[in-house]
Amino acid sequence: MTAPSESFLELRDLRIHFPTEDGLVKSVDGLSFKLDRGKTLGIVGESGSGKSVTSLGILGLHKDGRAKISGEIWLDGEELVTASQDHVRTLRGKKMAMIFQDPLSAMHPYYSVGSQIVEAYRIHHKVGKAVARKHAIDMLGRVGIPQPDRRVDDYPHQFSGGMRQRAMIAMALSCDPELLIADEPTTALDVTVQAQILDLMTDLQREFDSALIVITHDLGVVAELSDDILVMYGGKCVEYGSAEDIFYRPEHPYTWGLLGSMPRLDREPTERLLPIKGTPPSLINVPPGCAFNPRCGYAGRTRGRSTSQVPELLETEGGHLVRCHLPRAERRSVWENEIKPMMEST
Numbered sequence: 001m002t003a004p005s006e007s008f009l010e011l012r013d014l015r016i017h018f019p020t021e022d023g024l025v026k027s028v029d030g031l032s033f034k035l036d037r038g039k040t041l042g043i044v045g046e047s048g049s050g051k052s053v054t055s056l057g058i059l060g061l062h063k064d065g066r067a068k069i070s071g072e073i074w075l076d077g078e079e080l081v082t083a084s085q086d087h088v089r090t091l092r093g094k095k096m097a098m099i100f101q102d103p104l105s106a107m108h109p110y111y112s113v114g115s116q117i118v119e120a121y122r123i124h125h126k127v128g129k130a131v132a133r134k135h136a137i138d139m140l141g142r143v144g145i146p147q148p149d150r151r152v153d154d155y156p157h158q159f160s161g162g163m164r165q166r167a168m169i170a171m172a173l174s175c176d177p178e179l180l181i182a183d184e185p186t187t188a189l190d191v192t193v194q195a196q197i198l199d200l201m202t203d204l205q206r207e208f209d210s211a212l213i214v215i216t217h218d219l220g221v222v223a224e225l226s227d228d229i230l231v232m233y234g235g236k237c238v239e240y241g242s243a244e245d246i247f248y249r250p251e252h253p254y255t256w257g258l259l260g261s262m263p264r265l266d267r268e269p270t271e272r273l274l275p276i277k278g279t280p281p282s283l284i285n286v287p288p289g290c291a292f293n294p295r296c297g298y299a300g301r302t303r304g305r306s307t308s309q310v311p312e313l314l315e316t317e318g319g320h321l322v323r324c325h326l327p328r329a330e331r332r333s334v335w336e337n338e339i340k341p342m343m344e345s346t
């Protein structure tokens, strides 16, 4: 193992592979990033790019499965890949918590919403049931559940989708986790509720100076709240930079595609500007060279390297990283002279 990380969270070359009958699924394949307290990282990529596997990996939720995990996950000075399952379990809740993609799967159907928050809270706080119940009601109120003193005794199925999502957020936040991972926290919700939930998460993050990871397939969701953005494709980071880098100076053809396919407020939700052609790669038989090459309109400009050599993730400028064989000057010129004008005119 290398030297301990000085960042609050740091992933070093994390790999999470699943052996299956069809072959080895390389869901996360060499992912590295750092995140400090008080900061928000957006992780963006299409379905199947490895976003949820990464978050479950950080929380240690692959430890009891058949996943093969390598690399390092440093959280506040502790390495978690080599830590025991029991130890990582004790860190869940207070140290790190996750808002899951599907609230029904994260909540137990046979216990009331309130009792689940009470349980979660009492694992980490030595308080009586009455105090914990009051805290649960407070939390439900803070996430915008009306009449929380009555709704606290409802079961998950008695809540609407939006309410369940809020309740899950209340549960995740009830112990003021130092690291909060929100995995597609808003996809099932309408636009107004989405905005409220995202505002709420950033408010609480500021209050507790926690580190926040927001995972989404839609760049628009993380535009305003992220400090940094990591673009994932086929289990790897293809571009990493500040939100400004990603929105104003993107250099990876896949990021251009994501920006082009962002839903826009002035359009019908189904109307996308420039959808990315083709489908995400197989994670068992990843295309040779750059995994994006079958879908990339620029692969022909790299003298065959796109189909024969895996591009490295290299710094282009000031912490902005790009994994692409196109020369830097050409990437910048394509963005300025071809992509940006096309997006502005559509």
Ligand SMILES: Nc1ncnc2c1ncn2[C@@H]1O[C@H](COP(=O)(O)OP(=O)(O)OP(=O)(O)O)[C@@H](O)[C@H]1O
Pocket: 018, 020, 025, 026, 027, 045, 046, 047, 048, 049, 050, 051, 052, 053, 054, 065, 101, 217, 283
């Ligand atoms: N337990 C598992 N066994 C085998 N393959 C798995 C397992 N869990 C996930 N995968 C595969 O890993 C890949 C990445 O999955 P993941 O859930 O991380 O995608 P995602 O980026 O979160 O996508 P979405 O946007 O649809 O949520 C997928 O191809 C998925 O089928």
Ligand code: SF4
Pocket: 252, 253, 254, 290, 291, 292, 293, 294, 296, 297, 298, 299, 302, 305, 306, 311, 323, 324, 325, 326
């Ligand atoms: S390496 Fe080639 S295929 Fe991959 S993104 Fe760059 S130009 Fe496209």
Ligand SMILES: [Mg+2]
Pocket: 051, 052, 053, 101, 183
């Ligand atoms: Mg997912």
